[in-house]
Amino acid sequence: TNLSVVGLGYIGLPTAALFAQRGLSVTGVDVNKAVVDSVNKGRIHIVEPDLDGLVQKVVATGALKAVSTPEPSEAFIIAVPTPLGEHNKPDVSFVFDAAKSIAPFLKKDDLVIIESTCPVGTTKQVSGYLADLRPDLTFPHDHGEDSDVLVAYSPERVLPGRILIELIHNDRSVGGLSRRSSEMAGSLYTQIVEGNVLLTSAEAAELVKLTENSFRDVNIAFANELALVCEELKLNCWEIIELANKHPRVSILQPGPGVGGHCIAVDPYFIIDAVPKATPLMQAARAVNEDRPLKVLEYVRNLVGQTQNPTIACLGLSFKPNIDDLRSSPAVKVVELLAKEKLGTLIASEPNVSELPQSLRDLGVDFADALTAIDRASIVVLLVDHRQFDFIDPSALRDKRLVDTRGLWTWRKSRKPQFA
């Protein structure tokens, strides 16, 4: 089988490489020429365990090649970004651009699968759009089982850092615009997926993806709200959560300085935008989570009090532990807020990158390793619980004022129960 994967990002590239490893002839398509060139040299432009070796191998054997514009193929997977646009409205324009780019090459019995996170109904709209571009072919939204082209939706649900493992082992929802579309898409995925491949409709599969990430956002908001409750009641929220989680049916997540990344903080809006009246809880969760960086600012402001120009060390900048991705990071947001408020001299430390992002350099933030930053500071703000920070000797913190947004020092390291 020939397969084309449109979009060679965090999802498209590992997916393309896995299909190539399983013996398909795979063409990766990306509008970014630098990405195409690097893949064709067997190199990767993203950080992901084991992906470099796999891409190098499948490019060397000729099973995977990258191109800038699509070519004819039997199956097309669209894995392009769907960011939030203005007013928190989903922007699916890259999906439609990708559909337009493959339209000229479609022929009878070809399969088109969308993997990008999409509002419910997008797959059907894309099918309609393709039908307008190719009036010589029939599509399933109009012609059901008899359509020439098959169209389906199948969301990725992999965790960065574990992408190759989760692509293979996670169960996968596959929703077609017709039964035949579901079945053909499902049988394609069985070539890489060892988990269950579960067939449904396109609309259901679209909502499943949005539901998963909205569920996590609401649950993180619960933890963040509990942090506020505990602060008012002067109790340690990490201890409360650990003890509550001993209940066999309770599993509370961890509070933090906010929810970052490209999915959890975005996808709830894809539901909220479609059905605002039905989503008071999801909207409240977003508000709670979006308020977190401002809360951290408030804690630091209180610690600073009347002190003139204190030095403040901010530890961790990525959007979650043990990754190097600083985009959409609440930790970066906190440092920006602190810098704009000119509360003191700021030093940021992030062991997974070699320099600060431009936005922080422009604000005059210094960059140092964690121990140097702590040594120079009177206030230490822990923003990300990277494994490197586990090893910081508590004596280095003895005379520092702390804002521990992750409970590393105020609970996990100290483990001082309430009565102590």
Ligand code: SAJ
């Ligand atoms: N976070 C907390 N407390 C927690 C857990 C997470 O504050 O207890 C924060 C993190 O620090 C981070 C943000 O939430 O800022 C998101 O991190 P994450 O680890 O929850 O999720 P992502 O964005 O790396 O990946 C998620 C995953 N979705 C779910 O777990 C339901 C992944 O499986 C999806 O494939 C991915 O979104 C995606 O692409 O949609």
